[in-house]
Amino acid sequence: MDNSSSSSGVGVLDKTMSVLDALESGPASLAQLVQITGLARPTAHRLAVALERHRMVTRDSRGRFVLGPRLGELSIATGEDRLLALATPILVQLRDLTGESAQIYRRQGDVRVCVAAAEPASGLRDTVPVGSELPMNAGSAAQVLLAWEDSERIRRSLRSAHFTAQSLVQVRRRRWAQSVGEREQGVASVSAPIAGPGGRVIAAISVSGPIERLTRSPGRLHAQAVISAAEKITEALHNHEAGG
Amino acid sequence: MDNSSSSSGVGVLDKTMSVLDALESGPASLAQLVQITGLARPTAHRLAVALERHRMVTRDSRGRFVLGPRLGELSIATGEDRLLALATPILVQLRDLTGESAQIYRRQGDVRVCVAAAEPASGLRDTVPVGSELPMNAGSAAQVLLAWEDSERIRRSLRSAHFTAQSLVQVRRRRWAQSVGEREQGVASVSAPIAGPGGRVIAAISVSGPIERLTRSPGRLHAQAVISAAEKITEALHNHEAGG
DNA sequence: TATTGCCGTCCCGCTATTTGGAACGCAAGT
DNA sequence: ACTTGCGTTCCAAATAGCGGGACGGCAATA
Numbered sequence: 059m060d061n062s063s064s065s066s067g068v069g070v071l072d073k074t075m076s077v078l079d080a081l082e083s084g085p086a087s088l089a090q091l092v093q094i095t096g097l098a099r100p101t102a103h104r105l106a107v108a109l110e111r112h113r114m115v116t117r118d119s120r121g122r123f124v125l126g127p128r129l130g131e132l133s134i135a136t137g138e139d140r141l142l143a144l145a146t147p148i149l150v151q152l153r154d155l156t157g158e159s160a161q162i163y164r165r166q167g168d169v170r171v172c173v174a175a176a177e178p179a180s181g182l183r184d185t186v187p188v189g190s191e192l193p194m195n196a197g198s199a200a201q202v203l204l205a206w207e208d209s210e211r212i213r214r215s216l217r218s219a220h221f222t223a224q225s226l227v228q229v230r231r232r233r234w235a236q237s238v239g240e241r242e243q244g245v246a247s248v249s250a251p252i253a254g255p256g257g258r259v260i261a262a263i264s265v266s267g268p269i270e271r272l273t274r275s276p277g278r279l280h281a282q283a284v285i286s287a288a289e290k291i292t293e294a295l296h297n298h299e300a301g302g
Numbered sequence: 303m304d305n306s307s308s309s310s311g312v313g314v315l316d317k318t319m320s321v322l323d324a325l326e327s328g329p330a331s332l333a334q335l336v337q338i339t340g341l342a343r344p345t346a347h348r349l350a351v352a353l354e355r356h357r358m359v360t361r362d363s364r365g366r367f368v369l370g371p372r373l374g375e376l377s378i379a380t381g382e383d384r385l386l387a388l389a390t391p392i393l394v395q396l397r398d399l400t401g402e403s404a405q406i407y408r409r410q411g412d413v414r415v416c417v418a419a420a421e422p423a424s425g426l427r428d429t430v431p432v433g434s435e436l437p438m439n440a441g442s443a444a445q446v447l448l449a450w451e452d453s454e455r456i457r458r459s460l461r462s463a464h465f466t467a468q469s470l471v472q473v474r475r476r477r478w479a480q481s482v483g484e485r486e487q488g489v490a491s492v493s494a495p496i497a498g499p500g501g502r503v504i505a506a507i508s509v510s511g512p513i514e515r516l517t518r519s520p521g522r523l524h525a526q527a528v529i530s531a532a533e534k535i536t537e538a539l540h541n542h543e544a545g546g
Numbered sequence: 547t548a549t550t551g552c553c554g555t556c557c558c559g560c561t562a563t564t565t566g567g568a569a570c571g572c573a574a575g576t
Numbered sequence: 577a578c579t580t581g582c583g584t585t586c587c588a589a590a591t592a593g594c595g596g597g598a599c600g601g602c603a604a605t606a
Contacts, residue, residue, distance in 0.1 A: 066352035069563065070314035070593075075356050082379045088554060098595050103555065108310035112319050118387070121554090125380045133377035135326045136369045143362070257501060313592065314564075332583060342566045347584065365583090 070105075073097060077105050078125065081115065085122040137254075138164075141261065142174055144294040145252070149176045149263065152287040156280050158267040159184045160287075162252070163192070163199040164260065170194055170203055173261070184245050184266040192241065196220040198249035201235035202262040206251065234285055236277040238269060246272035248280045250288035254295060263288050314349075317341060321349050322369065325359065329366040381498075382408075385505065386418055388538040389496070393420045393507065396531040400524050402511040403428045404531075406496070407436070407443040408504065414438055414447055417505070428489050428510040436485065440464040442493035445479035446506040450495065478529055480521040482513060490516035492524045494532035498539060507532050 066072055073095070080086055080094040091102045106123050109115035113128040145162055153160040159177035163170040169191040177183050186192075194200045195218045204215055205226045216223055220240050229235045238246045247266035254260040265280050266272075272279060310316055317339070324330055324338040335346045350367050353359035357372040389406055397404040403421035407414040413435040421427050430436075438444045439462045448459055449470045460467055464484050473479040482490045491510035498504040509524050510516075516523060 066355040067348060068314065068318075068352040070312065071318055071349070071352045071356065074312075074315055074318075075358075078376060082376055084379075085383065089552080099553095100555080100557095100595055101593080104311060104593085105315070107555095108312040108315045111310040112315065114319075118383075124383050125376055127380070129373055129377045129380055132322060132326055132369055133373045135328075136371070136373055139329065139362075139368050333581080343583085344566055344585080345564085348564090351584095 073101065074105050074109065077102065077109060077123075078114065081123055081125045085118050085120075085124045087122050091123065138173070141252075141291075141295065145261075145263075145291045146174055146176075148287050148290050148294070149174055152263070152265060152283060153177065155283050156265050158265040158272070158280070159186065160263065160265050161186050161199075163203065163249075163262045163264065165194065165203045166191075168194060170197075170199055170262075182268050182271075184242075184247075184268070186266070194219075196237070197241035198235040198237040198247045199262040199264045200241075201225060201229050201237070202249040202251045203259065205229040205235070206259040232281075233288075234277060234281040236275070236281070238272075238274050238276065244269055246274070246276040248272075248276045248284050250281070250284045252288050252295075253292045263291065317345065318349050318353065321346065321353060321367075322358065325367055325369045329362050329364075329368045331366050335367065382417070385496075385535075385539065389505075389507070389535045390418055390420075392531050392534050392538070393418055396507070396509060396527060397421065399527050400509050402509040402516070402524070403430065404507070404509050405430050405443070407447065407493075407506045407508065409438065409447045410435075412438060414441075414443055414506075426512050426515075428486075428491075428512070430510070438463075440481070441485040442479040442481040442491045443506040443508045444485075445469060445473050445481070446493040446495050446508075447503070449473040449479070450503040476525075477532075478521060478525040480519070480525070482516075482518050482520065488513055490518070490520040492516075492520045492528050494525070494528045496532050496539075497536045507535065 076095045076097065077091060080091055086094065088099065088103055088106065091097070091106060092099050095102055097105070106115055110117070110123070110126070113126045115123050116126040118124050141162075149160050149162060153176040157178060159175065161172050161176075162174040164173050165171075170193075172186045172188050172190050172192070175186055175188050177185060192200075194204065194215060200219075201221055204212055207215075212223070212226060221237075225235070234248060234250045236246070236248045245266055246269045247264050249262045249264040251259040252261040252263055263284060265284055310319075320339045320341065321335060324335055330338065332343065332347055332350065335341070335350060336343050339346055341349070350359055354361070354367070354370070357370045359367050360370040362368050385406075393404050393406060397420040401422060403419065405416050405420075406418040408417050409415075414437075416430045416432055416434050416436070419430055419432050421429060436444075438448065438459060444463075445465055448456055451459075456467070456470060465481075469479070478492060478494045480490070480492045489510055490513045491508050493506045493508040495503040496505040496507055507528060509528055
């Protein structure tokens with residue numbers, strides 16, 4: 059506990075942090091919280107219950123306070139910021155190398171969301187605004203986001219998909235996917251998987267553009283560059299985790 | 303933002319949470335914080351800076367506020383509570399099945415700490431109190447906690463160890479380790495690895511007892527039960543993560 | 547059974563903390 | 577040069593937070 063020597067400028071926040079810090083080392087009853095934090099009993103109670111209402115703290119089966127699920131939810135958001143920070147320069151390189159638009163997609167529920175995008179400054183290009191939600195039943199990124207999921211989820215998604223289970227077997231084998239006019243007429247794309255520190259596929263990186271340039275076999279043109287970018291990001295995430 | 307309808311009883315905490323909630327969707331400048339939270343600018347500034355002093359918030363390269371590393375640290379502690387909640391019943395089963403004391407160890411720095419223990423009610427048994435710190439250079443749990451670490455760390459640890467690199471190769475192959483009188487005279491033990499959701503070994507589960515009962519080959523008696531318990535816990539952690 | 551001690555929870559008068567309008571300095575754009 | 581918007585700081589007023597005291601419940605002991 060080193061809050062005794064530092065005030066953040068907001069006394070209530072300092073006291074609240076002392077409660078969270080106390081719970082970092084394990085579950086605590088109110089009496090233990092009082093002992094650890096040095097706060098008056100009603101104060102410790104009031105702050106712990108307030109934190110509980112915000113789900114930053116919860117109670118275990120014995121009524122003791124423990125750190126709550128909201129911390130994990132916020133921590134996940136931290137992880138996403140880190141993905142974007144590490145991935146954006148690599149995305150820009152991929153755009154410049156291929157001369158096409160590049161995006162990163164993550165799955166959210168039944169859709170995929172564009173979480174980062176880089177596109178050429180001019181010319182015919184496929185624009186996907188950051189934040190836009192696209193369906194999971196069409197497109198190379200959807201294939202990549204689906205290919206490593208559990209078989210039940212794959213089976214359910216394939217019911218309405220423009221691609222087949224055989225496509226996904228191929229995606230898993232060669233680690234890239236392509237689509238031609240599948241999600242949007244006239245647009246072709248190539249995608250590859252980005253894996254998180256634990257090895258699970260957490261995102262897809264794609265290049266997309268007009269069929270006229272990418273041809274009916276866009277993988278032949280860009281699969282290597284897209285895979286290489288995906289692997290760089292995956293590696294960067296792994297190194298960032300190991301250094302932390 | 304649904305804090306408008308709920309007061310936790312501590313207004314400053316509600317406002318502070320609204321800042322964290324706002325940053326959950328991505329980096330924000332102070333002006334954006336003001337817009338999202340509806341707080342007055344000096345209030346938003348004061349709370350964000352206070353959170354920054356507590357490392358719950360930090361700033362990116364453009365000076366925007368983003369969620370900070372303390373969230374991940376606290377979130378790790380949440381994960382440990384979950385390990386204990388899921389693992390304890392399985393630990394009790396292992397004790398009853400083998401008739402020996404059972405413990406779960408985690409590595410902390412250069413020691414291993416007993417984070418959970420279950421022992422027979424009476425008779426000759428090996429007691430390891432929860433919280434006790436044991437060395438990493440002897441014992442089957444130490445072997446298990448070391449076997450999957452990076453090679454440099456293994457090499458350093460082996461300098462003072464009672465076991466060899468060859469022992470660790472065996473541990474990695476068959477997924478259990480045994481020790482006989484290695485850490486404490488007259489005590490034998492068998493351990494197996496518990497893996498977290500990302501597949502990394504995060505803890506070791508052990509049974510230990512007198513050599514008279516466990517013999518000089520305790521693995522022959524109990525390796526299967528210990529591996530089975532470890533796999534149950536690993537699976538429970540995986541399912542808990544997937545369900546979240 | 548009665549007593550004691552400890553726990554968690556609530557009340558309310560007091561004051562210390564929080565608040566936000568105003569001001570300042572800086573940077574960017576016209 | 578002037579304007580606008582940003583981030584940061586100041587300080588008087590208001591109120592939110594504080595904690596001593598009280599209460600009820602529970603467990604242990606005589």
